[in-house]
Amino acid sequence: MSRWRYFFQRVLLSIPVLFLVMTMLFVILRMGPLDPVAAMLGPEASGAAAAQIRENMGLNEPLWQQYIDFMVGLITFDLGQSWVIQRGRSVTSMIRIYAPRTIWLGFWAILLPLFIGIPLGFYAGLNSNSWGDYIASFSGIVWLAMPNFWLAIMFLAVLRRTQGGGFLGFDWYTLGPDIRSIIGTPPLDFIGFEQLLPVPSGFFFDGGTLAVAIKVILPAALVLGSASMATELRIGRTAMLETINSNYVETAKAKGLSNRVIIWKHVFRNALIPLVPIITNEAFLLLGGSVIVEVLFGINGLGRLYFISLTQGDLPLAGALVYIFTIITISMNIIQDLLYTILDPRVGYDQ
Amino acid sequence: MPNDNGVSRRSFLKATSAGAATAAVAGCFGGDEGNGDGNGDGNGNESGNGNGNGDGDLSNVEKAQQAWERAQDNPAPEDEETRMEAYLEMEEAVRDDMVLLPLYHGLTERMWYDHVDVEPTGSLGGHRQQHNETSTEDGELNLINSTVTSLDPIQSTDTASAVIINQVYENLVHYPNGVPEVENQLAEEVNVSDDLLTYTFTIKEAQYHDGSELTASDFVYAWRRLAESAASERANFLLEPGFLAVEHETEGEGEDATTVPDSLGVEAVDDRTLEVTLTEPQPSALDILTYDSFAAMPEGLVGDIEGYDGQYTQEEISQEVMVGCGPFQFETWEPGTEQILTAFGDYHDGAPNLDRIHWQVIEDDETIWTYVNEGNADIFGIPTAYYDQENIDAEEDDMGRDVGTYGPLEDGETVVNYLGVSEMSTFYFAFNAAKVPKPVRQAMAYVTDHEELINQVFEGRGVEAFSFTPPGIFPGGNEAYQTFVDEWQYSPNDTDRESAQQVLEEGGHTADDPFALTLTTYESETFSEAAGITRDKVSDLGIELDTEEAEFSTLISRGQDGDLEMYSLGWIWSYPSVAYGLFGFEPANTNTDLISQGEADGYYLNWEAELENEE
Numbered sequence: 001m002s003r004w005r006y007f008f009q010r011v012l013l014s015i016p017v018l019f020l021v022m023t024m025l026f027v028i029l030r031m032g033p034l035d036p037v038a039a040m041l042g043p044e045a046s047g048a049a050a051a052q053i054r055e056n057m058g059l060n061e062p063l064w065q066q067y068i069d070f071m072v073g074l075i076t077f078d079l080g081q082s083w084v085i086q087r088g089r090s091v092t093s094m095i096r097i098y099a100p101r102t103i104w105l106g107f108w109a110i111l112l113p114l115f116i117g118i119p120l121g122f123y124a125g126l127n128s129n130s131w132g133d134y135i136a137s138f139s140g141i142v143w144l145a146m147p148n149f150w151l152a153i154m155f156l157a158v159l160r161r162t163q164g165g166g167f168l169g170f171d172w173y174t175l176g177p178d179i180r181s182i183i184g185t186p187p188l189d190f191i192g193f194e195q196l197l198p199v200p201s202g203f204f205f206d207g208g209t210l211a212v213a214i215k216v217i218l219p220a221a222l223v224l225g226s227a228s229m230a231t232e233l234r235i236g237r238t239a240m241l242e243t244i245n246s247n248y249v250e251t252a253k254a255k256g257l258s259n260r261v262i263i264w265k266h267v268f269r270n271a272l273i274p275l276v277p278i279i280t281n282e283a284f285l286l287l288g289g290s291v292i293v294e295v296l297f298g299i300n301g302l303g304r305l306y307f308i309s310l311t312q313g314d315l316p317l318a319g320a321l322v323y324i325f326t327i328i329t330i331s332m333n334i335i336q337d338l339l340y341t342i343l344d345p346r347v348g349y350d351q
Numbered sequence: 352m353p354n355d356n357g358v359s360r361r362s363f364l365k366a367t368s369a370g371a372a373t374a375a376v377a378g379c380f381g382g383d384e385g386n387g388d389g390n391g392d393g394n395g396n397e398s399g400n401g402n403g404n405g406d407g408d409l410s411n412v413e414k415a416q417q418a419w420e421r422a423q424d425n426p427a428p429e430d431e432e433t434r435m436e437a438y439l440e441m442e443e444a445v446r447d448d449m450v451l452l453p454l455y456h457g458l459t460e461r462m463w464y465d466h467v468d469v470e471p472t473g474s475l476g477g478h479r480q481q482h483n484e485t486s487t488e489d490g491e492l493n494l495i496n497s498t499v500t501s502l503d504p505i506q507s508t509d510t511a512s513a514v515i516i517n518q519v520y521e522n523l524v525h526y527p528n529g530v531p532e533v534e535n536q537l538a539e540e541v542n543v544s545d546d547l548l549t550y551t552f553t554i555k556e557a558q559y560h561d562g563s564e565l566t567a568s569d570f571v572y573a574w575r576r577l578a579e580s581a582a583s584e585r586a587n588f589l590l591e592p593g594f595l596a597v598e599h600e601t602e603g604e605g606e607d608a609t610t611v612p613d614s615l616g617v618e619a620v621d622d623r624t625l626e627v628t629l630t631e632p633q634p635s636a637l638d639i640l641t642y643d644s645f646a647a648m649p650e651g652l653v654g655d656i657e658g659y660d661g662q663y664t665q666e667e668i669s670q671e672v673m674v675g676c677g678p679f680q681f682e683t684w685e686p687g688t689e690q691i692l693t694a695f696g697d698y699h700d701g702a703p704n705l706d707r708i709h710w711q712v713i714e715d716d717e718t719i720w721t722y723v724n725e726g727n728a729d730i731f732g733i734p735t736a737y738y739d740q741e742n743i744d745a746e747e748d749d750m751g752r753d754v755g756t757y758g759p760l761e762d763g764e765t766v767v768n769y770l771g772v773s774e775m776s777t778f779y780f781a782f783n784a785a786k787v788p789k790p791v792r793q794a795m796a797y798v799t800d801h802e803e804l805i806n807q808v809f810e811g812r813g814v815e816a817f818s819f820t821p822p823g824i825f826p827g828g829n830e831a832y833q834t835f836v837d838e839w840q841y842s843p844n845d846t847d848r849e850s851a852q853q854v855l856e857e858g859g860h861t862a863d864d865p866f867a868l869t870l871t872t873y874e875s876e877t878f879s880e881a882a883g884i885t886r887d888k889v890s891d892l893g894i895e896l897d898t899e900e901a902e903f904s905t906l907i908s909r910g911q912d913g914d915l916e917m918y919s920l921g922w923i924w925s926y927p928s929v930a931y932g933l934f935g936f937e938p939a940n941t942n943t944d945l946i947s948q949g950e951a952d953g954y955y956l957n958w959e960a961e962l963e964n965e966e
Contacts, residue, residue, distance in 0.1 A: 056581070084904075086686055087501050088582070088666055097686060156721045161761070163725060173725075181727050183718050184711065185688045298711075298718040300687035308498060308714070311874070313904035 084314035102301035108221035113229030121236020144230035152296040183298035186216040239271040415444035419937040426632040438826035449792040455813030457776035463730040473530030483678035483703035490706035503669040504646040520646035520675035531927040547632035557699035560680040567619035572650040585644040612657035638926035775924035785960035790858025796841035797851035798888040860893035910955035913943030
């Protein structure tokens with residue numbers, strides 16, 4: 001089987017998966033124990049108001065009709081309206097408001113560990129069994145063992161005590177750009193279109209706001225990325241060790257290449273290969289992990305939206321978010337497969 | 352999770368987690384006196400349960416039903432005493448039949464920094480407070496809020512939305528600072544006809560935020576929206592008997608019944624005079640009118656009722672636009688993040704002291720605590736996990752509120768101002784009487800130690816409740832309340848396992864042959880802890896108690912279906928009226944078959960079924 005055929009098979013296979021998820025969502029939303037009208041109106045659900053809502057929501061239609069409407073709605077990205085959290089606001093507009101914050105958090109939560117975890121791992125691998133290696137590896141394990149919610153609470157407790165110059169010798173609030181609070185939604189309006197005229201008239205970029213946006217997100221991103229940072233460190237160390245002990249490095253050494261050339265040109269690139277799936281997989285972890293981090297740091301992103309939609313019984317919103325998360329997960333899988341297909345000619349179903 | 356702001360009014364309370372709550376009040380003693388011998392001996396299921404109250408052989412459920420009807424039949428102001436006696440009888444019937452076990456009344460606590468000058472609030476809650484009197488050093492007031500759902504007064508049902516709406520929109524009458532005494536807001540004068548059915552309001556001169564003038568026809572329009580708009584959530588407040596019951600016509604039947612457009616008995620006699628016609632006398636009419644949904648709005652602003660095209664759609668008015676005549680006008684609302692209002696210079700009562708109010712939306716305790724310690728919130732509550740009763744240094748003022756200081760905060764230095772107000776709310780465990788026999792219900796009451804529960808589980812943030820109606824509005828006043836508490840026969844503030852065992856044995860439930868039931872609580876650590884304590888206390892007594900948690904809306908819909916045996920809920924009074932809480936106990940109104948069909952709206956007690964048991 002050709003590898004491209006394999007790839008398209010994988011893409012096709014994701015369709016029934018998505019279909020199954022959509023059907024499960026329908027069953028949970030429409031046939032589950034929760035009466036949507038009761039969820040909206042609370043104990044007052046009665047009489048004309050309830051009948052009106054039932055009619056508006058199409059709950060009086062036959063079940064098969066509701067199912068078809070639901071599926072068509074999801075496929076065309078008409079995700080319906082929130083019931084409870086913001087009655088009547090369309091889910092797509094809510095996602096437009098909340099998603100950028102989660103993307104901003106996710107971006108830094110992937111970037112920070114990359115620039116801390118991998119270099120540390122490579123350093124440990126290159127200097128294996130030195131004190132530096134021990135310290136890096138040990139702290140990596142300890143870091144991995146600390147749960148996100150606990151780390152977040154510690155960050156908050158320590159950072160807020162630095163206000164006015166605390167025991168740590170610096171004041172986080174005035175270090176770099178001034179911030180009023182370590183919690184809250186980062187200002188993401190540092191870049192955009194000029195709106196002086198009714199039509200966009202040009203770009204603007206505000207470096208000060210960008211600095212604040214980065215500073216506000218840093219602690220949360222560090223916490224969210226902490227698990228992957230430790231994983232990257234340990235895998236990076238192993239990969240580096242394996243590569244420097246492989247035969248071609250011996251050959252290169254025998255050819256008289258300098259250490260610098262060997263490490264930067266050959267070892268480094270090869271050691272990165274096992275890390276690629278680790279990094280793509282982080283996206284899944286971030287989706288789940290962002291819920292608690294966003295709640296604790298008061299960042300109003302998709303994770304927190306998902307959390308409150310579940311706790312307040314806003315099922316259409318929660319369902320739509322699950323649908324979005326599913327699509328993201330499936331696309332990540334497809335991208336990963338695409339990367340494998342391109343990178344590794346051995347990929348195929350038959351082997 | 353909802354914090355102190357996240358509760359809904361005129362509806363069941365969700366458990367509070369953050370800055371709500373305290374004060375343990377001392378107790379009450381006395382056993383069975385006043386109830387004759389019957390009660391102490393368990394009184395089985397025989398009718399009468401020996402009540403020495405002179406009602407002959409009426410069962411409690413009959414007594415409650417008759418009392419409710421008597422109160423309804425005597426609505427005139429001079430019948431106040433008759434009504435209060437009837438309400439007291441209902442409370443007694445609920446207590447003697449133990450269909451509902453009150454646990455505690457909420458306590459609102461509020462802290463604020465010295466640079467803020469703010470009036471203390473009353474028992475109806477801080478969300479009733481308009482901030483036109485409040486001032487701060489820099490002219491900006493920073494507060495914490497929960498998630499706001501809607502900015503449209505006819506659609507708002509939660510406190511977080513009410514907080515915003517109350518600054519922007521105004522009613523005819525209001526409770527200044529949440530103190531339960533009605534005062535005029537947009538009304539200048541109120542006249543009531545002799546038959547108590549016609550109210551005539553003279554309206555103040557006031558300006559809306561868009562520059563237009565307030566007129567009486569604006570109220571006609573706004574109330575028509577409340578009655579007719581598809582978005583209206585509180586039409587029952589305006590139309591239904593027991594509430595305002597304004598004259599109107601309906602078309603269609605049962606679930607399809609709708610109000611006939613423009614049939615409402617509200618009329619603008621001239622620009623300054625509004626006439627409202629009720630179908631039955633309502634002693635609490637003005638109290639009901641303080642509710643946010645009755646707010647004035649420029650005529651024709653929204654086109655969601657017949658005869659108006661509307662400047663804005665309902666969606667816009669619920670999310671992007673607010674046009675009221677309150678002291679503050681709308682600036683921004685970033686959903687889930689912040690709301691900002693700015694001062695309205697042309698406010699009819701003089702421009703407010705503040706320039707603007709900013710609310711940050713924070714719902715997590717840890718995050719609130721960070722925000723508070725950073726000094727970013729001017730007025731706030733303290734999450735229970737960081738709360739210490741020892742830090743309070745307060746004295747009772749002439750309104751029964753605790754006023755003083757709280758501190759230090761986390762930095763070990765900052766001391767802030769403190770206010771503790773017993774609020775009009777009651778949290779309780781209730782029973783489905785059709786499923787749980789009386790001896791089991793009474794045994795639960797015997798083992799419940801209110802004082803211990805409040806101190807251990809709720810960190811002292813509550814006032815022990817022995818009646819459903821809060822002491823502040825108890826029928827017959829403070830003396831009647833004291834007598835009522837003295838007669839509370841289920842060993843108050845004591846875990847009386849002996850009496851519980853005795854009453855269970857007489858009911859035929861022993862440790863070998865226990866009665867099994869499930870206690871369903873909120874998704875709340877404190878309530879599930881309280882449930883766990885109760886479970887341990889009744890073990891080996893003849894009750895096998897299972898505990899489970901249910902999400903709030905699930906709890907409600909299961910309750911409506913009669914699918915709960917014992918459950919936790921709460922009730923908060925939107926206005927200080929005894930009937931407003933007790934209507935839910937009218938036995939005929941507790942039938943879950945009717946509740947699930949929307950034909951009754953009592954608590955999910957199935958108390959009526961007791962009638963059949965007795966026969």
